[in-house]
Amino acid sequence: MEPATTDSHADAHEEHHEESFWRKYVFSQDHKMIGIQYGLTALVFMLLGFCLMLLMRWQLAYPGKPIPAIGGLFGADNAPGGIMLPEFYNQLGAMHGTIMVFMAVVPLLVGAFGNYVVPLQIGAPDMAFPKLNMASYWCFLPGGLLMASSFFLPGGAARSGWTSYPPLSVLEDGQTVWLFGMILLITSSLLGAVNFLVTIIQMRAPGLTWMRLPFFVWAQLVTSFLLLLAFPPLEAAGVLQLFDRLVDTSFFMPDGLVISGEMEDFRSGGGSPLLWQHLFWFLAHPEVYVLVLPAMGMVGEIIANNTRKPIWGYKSLVYSVVFLGFMSFIVWAHHMFMTGMGTVISAFFQTTTMIISIPSVIILTCLLLSLWGGSIRFNTPMLFALAFLPMFAIGGLTGLPLGLTASDIPLHDTYYVIGHFHYVVAPGTIFAIFAGIYYWYPKVTGRKMSELLGKLHFWPSLLFINGIFFPMLIQGMAGLSRRLYDGGLTYEFAKDVMVWNKMMTWSAFGLAVVQIFFIVNFFMSLKTGEKVGGNPWRATTLEWTDAPSPPIGHGNFPKIPTVFRPAYEYSAPGSDEDFTAQSQPQEA
Amino acid sequence: MSVVIPYNVDPNPETGLYNAKLGVWLFLASEVMLFGALFSTYILLRTAAPAWPTGSDILNVPVAFVNTLVLIASSVTMVMSWASLKLNDFAKYKLYMGITCLCALAFLGIKAYEYGTKFSHGDFPANSTFLGIYFVLTGLHMLHVIGGLIVNGYLWGPGSKMFQTEPDRFANRIEVAGLYWHFVDLVWIFLFPVLYLLPGAGVVAGGGH
Numbered sequence A: 001m002e003p004a005t006t007d008s009h010a011d012a013h014e015e016h017h018e019e020s021f022w023r024k025y026v027f028s029q030d031h032k033m034i035g036i037q038y039g040l041t042a043l044v045f046m047l048l049g050f051c052l053m054l055l056m057r058w059q060l061a062y063p064g065k066p067i068p069a070i071g072g073l074f075g076a077d078n079a080p081g082g083i084m085l086p087e088f089y090n091q092l093g094a095m096h097g098t099i100m101v102f103m104a105v106v107p108l109l110v111g112a113f114g115n116y117v118v119p120l121q122i123g124a125p126d127m128a129f130p131k132l133n134m135a136s137y138w139c140f141l142p143g144g145l146l147m148a149s150s151f152f153l154p155g156g157a158a159r160s161g162w163t164s165y166p167p168l169s170v171l172e173d174g175q176t177v178w179l180f181g182m183i184l185l186i187t188s189s190l191l192g193a194v195n196f197l198v199t200i201i202q203m204r205a206p207g208l209t210w211m212r213l214p215f216f217v218w219a220q221l222v223t224s225f226l227l228l229l230a231f232p233p234l235e236a237a238g239v240l241q242l243f244d245r246l247v248d249t250s251f252f253m254p255d256g257l258v259i260s261g262e263m264e265d266f267r268s269g270g271g272s273p274l275l276w277q278h279l280f281w282f283l284a285h286p287e288v289y290v291l292v293l294p295a296m297g298m299v300g301e302i303i304a305n306n307t308r309k310p311i312w313g314y315k316s317l318v319y320s321v322v323f324l325g326f327m328s329f330i331v332w333a334h335h336m337f338m339t340g341m342g343t344v345i346s347a348f349f350q351t352t353t354m355i356i357s358i359p360s361v362i363i364l365t366c367l368l369l370s371l372w373g374g375s376i377r378f379n380t381p382m383l384f385a386l387a388f389l390p391m392f393a394i395g396g397l398t399g400l401p402l403g404l405t406a407s408d409i410p411l412h413d414t415y416y417v418i419g420h421f422h423y424v425v426a427p428g429t430i431f432a433i434f435a436g437i438y439y440w441y442p443k444v445t446g447r448k449m450s451e452l453l454g455k456l457h458f459w460p461s462l463l464f465i466n467g468i469f470f471p472m473l474i475q476g477m478a479g480l481s482r483r484l485y486d487g488g489l490t491y492e493f494a495k496d497v498m499v500w501n502k503m504m505t506w507s508a509f510g511l512a513v514v515q516i517f518f519i520v521n522f523f524m525s526l527k528t529g530e531k532v533g534g535n536p537w538r539a540t541t542l543e544w545t546d547a548p549s550p551p552i553g554h555g556n557f558p559k560i561p562t563v564f565r566p567a568y569e570y571s572a573p574g575s576d577e578d579f580t581a582q583s584q585p586q587e588a
Numbered sequence B: 001m002s003v004v005i006p007y008n009v010d011p012n013p014e015t016g017l018y019n020a021k022l023g024v025w026l027f028l029a030s031e032v033m034l035f036g037a038l039f040s041t042y043i044l045l046r047t048a049a050p051a052w053p054t055g056s057d058i059l060n061v062p063v064a065f066v067n068t069l070v071l072i073a074s075s076v077t078m079v080m081s082w083a084s085l086k087l088n089d090f091a092k093y094k095l096y097m098g099i100t101c102l103c104a105l106a107f108l109g110i111k112a113y114e115y116g117t118k119f120s121h122g123d124f125p126a127n128s129t130f131l132g133i134y135f136v137l138t139g140l141h142m143l144h145v146i147g148g149l150i151v152n153g154y155l156w157g158p159g160s161k162m163f164q165t166e167p168d169r170f171a172n173r174i175e176v177a178g179l180y181w182h183f184v185d186l187v188w189i190f191l192f193p194v195l196y197l198l199p200g201a202g203v204v205a206g207g208g209h
Helices: A003-017 A021-026 A031-061 A086-122 A130-152 A175-202 A215-246 A273-307 A314-330 A343-369 A380-397 A405-411 A415-445 A451-477 A492-498 A500-528 B019-048 B061-086 B090-120 B129-156 B158-165 B167-197
Strands: none
Touching: A031 A086, A031 A130, A031 A415, A031 A500, A086 A130, A086 A175, A086 A215, A086 A273, A086 A415, A130 A175, A175 A215, A175 B019, A215 A273, A215 A314, A215 B019, A215 B129, A273 A314, A273 A343, A273 A380, A273 A415, A273 B019, A314 A343, A343 A380, A343 A405, A380 A415, A380 A451, A415 A451, A415 A500, A451 A492, A451 A500, A492 A500, B019 B129, B019 B167, B061 B090, B061 B167, B090 B129, B090 B158, B090 B167, B129 B158, B129 B167, B158 B167
16 A cells, blocks of 8 residues: 555544444445445355255255255155155255345345445445445345245245246245245345446546446446346236235236136136246346346456456447347347247347347457467466356357247257356356456455465366256257256156266265365455455556555545546556556656 | 545536436336336236226226326425425425325325225226236335325425535435426326226126126
8 A cells, every 4th residue: 555545544444443333244334345245145145055956956866865964854844754855846946046046146246246346446435325235235135035034934935936937836835925035136136226327327436438447347337227127027027926926816817727627716817927927038038147247247357457468359348248238128038939929029039139149249259359369377266267258158159049949949948948047157157256256355355365275166166067067958958858856757768868967966066065165265365365465466447556455444545546548458568567557647 | 424425416517417316317217117017017918808998987087087186286396395495495395395295195095095995896906907907006106105205204304404404415305306206196197097098998798897
């Protein structure tokens, strides 16, 4: 830290001492503390979602065999004698999806990284609405806890898939709690989205024009627009489904529905199950981009920093991410080719889906070309960021056959789909999240995480995660359905590909084991990590160059910086250093 | 809090907006999507139905018409209260904001009466998709009125102390609350003709009357 800043630093500290424990750590209005709250909470939820997946994978590899060691804990209602019941498997599946999407990945990307990094990168003292920010977290936490607690409530957790298609979801247990939980989570996201948009539009530091913004901020801006405009229709759909469940309306219940041989005559009928799918996917397709755009943003930051050269095609990246955001609103029905919408509508959505792949490819190409001619530093954040590129590419390219109606017909609802979107979100986004954690950890704590443990975390994770998801593509192409709780035992055609299940399950367990390196590293480095200065990665953006690490309290900057340069001036010709801070004045 | 957030009161010269005004416009955009989804639901269910009732056969149009007038009046007094503040006339502000709150209460009272008669006639959401969407749309709108009433009531009562210390910031608050209130009004302007006035189609079997 510069000596000149110590005065204001001390002032900030003095103000801070007056804050009580509750104000500072629990009901904090400081975007950095809220970011940490979001991050830790979401990491715990992610671990929970991961554990649910491990249970499912045991069942798929060893159908009908008791779950070892912990099988007795689930009770006779869920797993008598440790053998998992189909109903319990369905709960695990629905909740794995819900937890991972709404309670882990989005809160990490937006709530944690967005909250912590965006105001620092744009040179703002905080978010525009600190109280709203606090309210956002305090909607998220009860929503998440309500969801997680539904396993222990009578009737159990939701079991109709994370997509909650009616009529099943209107009839099955556990769904009401899911809907209330979702309403809280949606409210949290909406509050956050408004806050991000106002912060980025209004509070950029002097000189930080749109084309000087770090790519991560652009990604967060577009993401916030998606959250703002896509979530309300799901909220509406959630309210309608609540009505169907609680006061027996028929928004999603068609005429003449026969359940277990009986007509339901207390409902009027006349509703449309397809209506739910439209409303749901109108959210959930933009949501897919919410899951990946901030990840691309983080990877962009880390690649520029570790190749020591400006990111390739910055403008193309920005235009692509904006176009992607726009297009993501008109592709939703490619999830519904098999519903009988009609060929005209299918053709429309097939076309828009092919169009949306173009900006995605441009972004990936820019990031890939950024590597060309760079003097690459292979530290842990960079390894995770590099792994993101091929993993996301597999995820994206396997999506193309699903976007074409003809090839979607055989692939629909098979393990191929599971493999496809997990490649996008797991070794794609979650690897980017790890990259982000390793990259910004020194910002938060003033210490680096261990490189050795980081590499012990990275290499086996890369191996094992492919061990889980690649065979899914093979199984899916053989026609194995995604929703079979016994892994497909009763199907003759599944015999050939079921052999993969054991390997996939053991890869999942291996992946679980190597996460221990991360957890140990995460906590040990708080105490023993190498102490570093304000700018350990020799980066150009404001959060490193003008804000001390670990940060001063509320207020972020000793003095609000002025920006003179684009975001990634690395190895500029004629410069003494291989990086030039955004806040360094241009020479006259 | 020691942190000073820029453009909290004065507009950002680049956008011409202070933070809360931009925030409320964005929030209203999300509200448009919320009600838009429900109106789309109405359209989808209606076009798929073999028959659809005429609103006025089931619902009480004169009462809803009075309610429409009440809500429009409250929107007018909302603007007057903001204008009074801008003219530095706090007493007038209190008067107009008070009327706005009373109008909101009147709207809720009339709505409660409408719901009450529906329920006592045995018209429940489960009876038909028309009644279902009617109760969802008007119910959600009613929640928005209640929310607006709470905010406006606070700004009329304890919240109005801010005028003594930070008059500009307080006037901004009224402007933002007003934008929201006009939106709530506008939603009703769409709800009233769509639910109460639009003629039905086909022969409705049973349900409704």
